[in-house]
Each structure stands twice: as C-alpha cells, then as structure tokens.
Amino acid sequence: MNLVFLGIIIFAILAIALSWFAKADSQKISKKLRLLIVIFSIFVGLLLIVAGRILLVAPFLLILLPLIKLKSGMSVFKALMLFRLLNRLRQQGRFSYTSGANYSAGTSNISLNDAYAILDCKKGDTKEKILSNFKKLQKKLHPDLNKNIDSTKISQILTEAKDLIIKTDFK
16 A cells, blocks of 8 residues: 555656646756756765765766856866866967967067078068968978977067068068
C-alpha cells in the first residue's frame, strides 16, 4: 500500500513539474536551473570545506566555471581559457599588447638613408623597385611565415622604412 501511495505522489510531482516546464519560457528555465546548480555547488563546496575535504571541492568548482557568466556574456571558463591562450602566445612571441593594428608606436627613429639601406635600395630608385624589395623582404621576414620571436618588430621596421621613402620621395 505504501508503494502505491509513494508512486502516486511521485507521479503527481512529475505531472506538476512537467506542466510547469511546458508553460515556462526556456530562457527563464535555463537561468533558474543555472542558478540552482550554482547554489547547490557552492553549498556542497562549503560543506566539504567545513568537513575538511578540500580536494573534493575541486570538481564542484570546475562545474561552476562554465555556468558563471560575466558582464561581457562570456563565461568564467572561457575567460580563463582566453587568458591562458594570450599568455601562451606572448611566451612564444606571437602576441604583444604593444604591437598590432591598434598600437601606434609614435614617431619613427629611422632616417631616410637608413630606410634606403634597410630596403636595399639607392636614392633615385623607382617606386616599383622599392615596393618589390619591400615585398621580397616581407616574404622572408613576415611574422606569420617566420617563427622567429623578433620578426614582428623587424616587419614593423620594414613597413616604416617603406612608408618613409614613399612619403618623402614620391609625394
């Protein structure tokens, strides 16, 4: 008799829960479910810390990372992965906060004679010769093709030399 009564109670709870899910918005459900998982994980984590089982807390913290959203819409887990990727690229010399399209180095220290020497040209050479020498050197020294750590800076110097010659002699 008790099993029949327990079965009826479980069926009623499931029927109520399923009817509530059918009426509710999926975004509201996911937010509430995420909040419930976060609260439950924090509760279990605190319980395990109090109990002295610190090593058992790690899986619950790992469960939390993808669920906690930052203001940018990115989860904490994705933000940590992005930070790790940027650090690895910086160690390999393939990324720098002080280079790239959004970085302006200010004034150039290259003289016009140095610019000609860098591009292996002489004063009076045509614009086409200067551009062809620039392209040949960039093919050898471009950071995407050359894994040398200093190739980014060298590529920037080549571009500065070309821009200086074209700006000074051909405008």
